[in-house]
Amino acid sequence: MTATIIDGKAFSARVRAEAGRKVMVLKEQHDLTPGLAVVLVGEDPASQVYVRNKGKATVEAGMKSEEIRLDVTATEQEVLDVVHRLNADPTIHGILVQLPLPKQVDEMAVLDAIDPMKDVDGFHVINTGRQAVGLPAMVPCTPLGCLMMLKDTLGDLSGLNAVVVGRSNIVGKPMASLLLSENCTVTIAHSRTRDLPAVCRGADILVAAVGRPEMIRGDWVKPGATVIDVGINRIPKEDGKTRLVGDVCFDEAVEVAGAITPVPGGVGPMTIACLLANTVTAACRQAGIDEPEV
Numbered sequence: 001m002t003a004t005i006i007d008g009k010a011f012s013a014r015v016r017a018e019a020g021r022k023v024m025v026l027k028e029q030h031d032l033t034p035g036l037a038v039v040l041v042g043e044d045p046a047s048q049v050y051v052r053n054k055g056k057a058t059v060e061a062g063m064k065s066e067e068i069r070l071d072v073t074a075t076e077q078e079v080l081d082v083v084h085r086l087n088a089d090p091t092i093h094g095i096l097v098q099l100p101l102p103k104q105v106d107e108m109a110v111l112d113a114i115d116p117m118k119d120v121d122g123f124h125v126i127n128t129g130r131q132a133v134g135l136p137a138m139v140p141c142t143p144l145g146c147l148m149m150l151k152d153t154l155g156d157l158s159g160l161n162a163v164v165v166g167r168s169n170i171v172g173k174p175m176a177s178l179l180l181s182e183n184c185t186v187t188i189a190h191s192r193t194r195d196l197p198a199v200c201r202g203a204d205i206l207v208a209a210v211g212r213p214e215m216i217r218g219d220w221v222k223p224g225a226t227v228i229d230v231g232i233n234r235i236p237k238e239d240g241k242t243r244l245v246g247d248v249c250f251d252e253a254v255e256v257a258g259a260i261t262p263v264p265g266g267v268g269p270m271t272i273a274c275l276l277a278n279t280v281t282a283a284c285r286q287a288g289i290d291e292p293e294v
């Protein structure tokens with residue numbers, strides 16, 4: 001039996017459309033236009049594409065979009081100055097600093113400088129802590145998108161065994177915390193985990209976020225499990241071009257899993273859709289109004 005393919009592209013279109021409808025209500029009923037600022041430091045080609053796509057999606061949803069580009073040689077202070085200016089700008093409700101940053105800039109210092117209310121990436125420790133203890137928080141976009149797809153596929157997640165492979169601050173750890181909030185029994189596996197294939201085989205929900213192309217094989221997957229592949233790895237093809245693969249060997253896993261996200265077209269598109277959703281949420285919270293029901 002082959003798995004159901006979870007279509008992140010179609011799902012993300014619905015999330016984006018919903019954000020757009022909410023923006024329309026906010027404009028009409030509250031004279032509020034949510035604004036998102038994205039800061040790009042340097043010229044990393046993939047980051048340039050993501051930032052361009054974020055700007056386009058923001059405008060398509062009817063929001064204000066501001067893009068700030070700094071040279072690859074920018075100092076930490078220059079990046080902090082931009083963040084401070086955006087923190088003080090009342091037309092900007094969401095601030096995102098595209099990662100990775102050049103090595104002379106301390107990522108933690110920059111993320112820590114963003115006003116937690118405007119932290120639409122959900123990377124500020126205040127938001128990490130608030131989410132962990134069950135308070136309203138801004139939730140990181142990629143794990144939020146994964147959770148939406150899981151709930152759409154499985155309904156109630158209570159009591160399911162979830163294994164998250166990877167312990168990064170931007171995906172693995174927040175993903176595990178969100179799954180715990182949904183009453184899953186959660187294991188975070190990583191490079192030091194003993195017998196990783198056996199750990200994965202115990203998972204009803206398997207989230208792969210290690211950044212290693214096709215590391216998770218078909219025989220690591222429990223029959224019928226739901227597999228969420230966060231990996232985006234560009235690998236060389238024989239013709240000299242490249243192709244995109246996930247952290248899961250899709251062709252093997254699709255024969256075993258109950259449902260699986262493809263790469264591309266799975267988790268990736270949900271990241272940008274959730275960014276729009278988070279910007280709407282941030283704008284409403286800053287204005288002290290309930291998020292519109294649409």
Ligand SMILES: Nc1nc2c(c(=O)[nH]1)N[C@@H](CN(C=O)c1ccc(C(=O)N[C@@H](CCC(=O)O)C(=O)O)cc1)CN2
Nearest residue numbers: 050096097098099100121141264265266267268269271
């Ligand atoms: N400040 C942040 N930096 C980064 C984040 C983030 O959430 N916040 N995540 C990633 C990059 N990223 C968004 O920024 C992102 C990655 C991939 C996709 C996407 O749609 N991927 C497509 C394939 C695209 C391709 O062909 O390369 C897919 O999976 O279908 C969207 C956003 C790191 N930095």
Ligand SMILES: [Mg+2]
Nearest residue numbers: 102103105107
């Ligand atoms: Mg750095």
